[in-house]
Amino acid sequence: MRDFLTRLPKAELHLHIEGTLEPELMFELAERNRVRLPYADVEAVRRAYDFDDLQSFLDLYYQGMGVLQRREDFHELAMAYFRRAHAEGVVHVDLHFDPQAHLARGLPLAVPVEGLYRAMRDAERELGLSTGLILAFLRDRPAEEAMDVLEAASPYWELIDAVGLDSAEMGHPPSKFEAVFRRAKELGLPRVAHAGEEGPPAYIREALDLLEVCRIDHGVRAIEDPELMRRLAAERIPLTVCPLSNLRLRVVRELGELPLPRLLEAGLVLTLNSDDPAYFGGGVLDNYLACQQAFGWDEATFLGLARNALEAAFMPEPRRRELL
Ligand code: ADE
Ligand code: ZN
Numbered sequence: 001m002r003d004f005l006t007r008l009p010k011a012e013l014h015l016h017i018e019g020t021l022e023p024e025l026m027f028e029l030a031e032r033n034r035v036r037l038p039y040a041d042v043e044a045v046r047r048a049y050d051f052d053d054l055q056s057f058l059d060l061y062y063q064g065m066g067v068l069q070r071r072e073d074f075h076e077l078a079m080a081y082f083r084r085a086h087a088e089g090v091v092h093v094d095l096h097f098d099p100q101a102h103l104a105r106g107l108p109l110a111v112p113v114e115g116l117y118r119a120m121r122d123a124e125r126e127l128g129l130s131t132g133l134i135l136a137f138l139r140d141r142p143a144e145e146a147m148d149v150l151e152a153a154s155p156y157w158e159l160i161d162a163v164g165l166d167s168a169e170m171g172h173p174p175s176k177f178e179a180v181f182r183r184a185k186e187l188g189l190p191r192v193a194h195a196g197e198e199g200p201p202a203y204i205r206e207a208l209d210l211l212e213v214c215r216i217d218h219g220v221r222a223i224e225d226p227e228l229m230r231r232l233a234a235e236r237i238p239l240t241v242c243p244l245s246n247l248r249l250r251v252v253r254e255l256g257e258l259p260l261p262r263l264l265e266a267g268l269v270l271t272l273n274s275d276d277p278a279y280f281g282g283g284v285l286d287n288y289l290a291c292q293q294a295f296g297w298d299e300a301t302f303l304g305l306a307r308n309a310l311e312a313a314f315m316p317e318p319r320r321r322e323l324l
Contacts, residue, residue: 004299005288009323011092011309012085012273012284014217014240016136016166017074017116018065018098019276020081029067029076037067049279054198054249055168057279062101069107074115075122081277082123082131088285091323092313094132095120096164099149100141109149113156132161132314134192137180139165139172146180150187157187161314164217165193165207173199174206181211190214190314192240197251201225208237215240215312220251222268223259233267238312243290244282245275255294264301271309 023045030037039045051057068074078095085093095116102112120131135153137146153160163184165177174181174193181191193207197218204222207213208231219239222228232239243255252258263270272291277283282290288305291297310323 001292001299002289005292005302006089006285008089008288008302008306009091009310010089010284010288010306011094011271011313011315011323012090013094013215013238013271013309013313014242014273014275015081015093015095016061016098016276017078017081017095018068018101019061019280020084020278021064021068021077022080022278025077025080026064026067029069029073033067033069033073035067035069038063049248049281051249051279057249057276058168061276061279065098065101066105068102068112071111071115071118074112075119078116078119079122082119082127082129084277084283086123086127086129088283090129090284092130092132092310092315092319094134094161094314096134096136096166098136098138098166099153100138100145103149109152109156113153113159117156117159130313130315130319133159134162134164134314135160136164136166137177138167139174139176139194140168143176143180146177147183150180150183157189160189162190162192162214164191165195165211166217169194169197169199169203173203174211178210181213185212192217194218196221197246198249201228204228204232208235213237218242218246220246220259220263223262229263229266229268233269236269238269238271238308239263240271240273240312242273242275242280243287243294244280247290248280255290258294260291261295269308269312270305271312272305273309 023042194217195203195207
């Protein structure tokens, strides 16, 4: 099964590029950029990755990305991830990045965007990967700031495949970002949003109705709302679920508690993704393998999940036809 899942052409639709920062690269960049880290060594970093919930992870995630200072750092970060993903049989990646987290540290928007964009083109040329870029807004910061970032990104609108919504979910419903997402729609940008990770099913409904998203990131709490499940299935809205993330952020106590088999039986379009692989102990392949262990799915089920991801990815149609 491991060979089959490795060879299976997989698309990763839910990945935060800042969440691919492995402790080894964190130390290298900290030294190069003279950033002080609150850890003695790589082992101490790994020991600190014992999270109680989403917020306890986010605190370390925002701190860790402080070592990213120059375009070259973002390029190196993304290339290291693309190489690992390619080795696991990943053929396409839609990557989120968090511009506000970098602007707040005093970096110009050009630094992350241009570093990442160059890595995306290099990965296409060197590895044959296709990629999409998702500019994500931090939902625990003011909506006006998100709007300012969207406008400031005007030189890059052409390079962006979609906008997204991430960070601390509870108390920050999608409705807060209705105007920002309306503006993104006017600009012709597709929209995705994290919803139903820690937040209630009502947040998934808001993301659909008010933000007009084409995919829901996570969405596992849809299981609490049968009517919503019927709607997600009927409208074929993909959920980008991240099993190892849900486990490490204690959304569930064990993988077997995740409602993925029931969501599949109800006809929902699921995809398997890694979220923040450096923090949650595994990439896309590990997430597929963990589901095999937890749910005993057969090859046909995994073929269907991988196909869902290729169908829902932000990629040009000729590329999709080549992969499907
Ligand atoms: N930012 C990075 N990873 C995230 C997650 N799992 N949920 C919300 N925001 C995030
Ligand atoms: Zn996420």
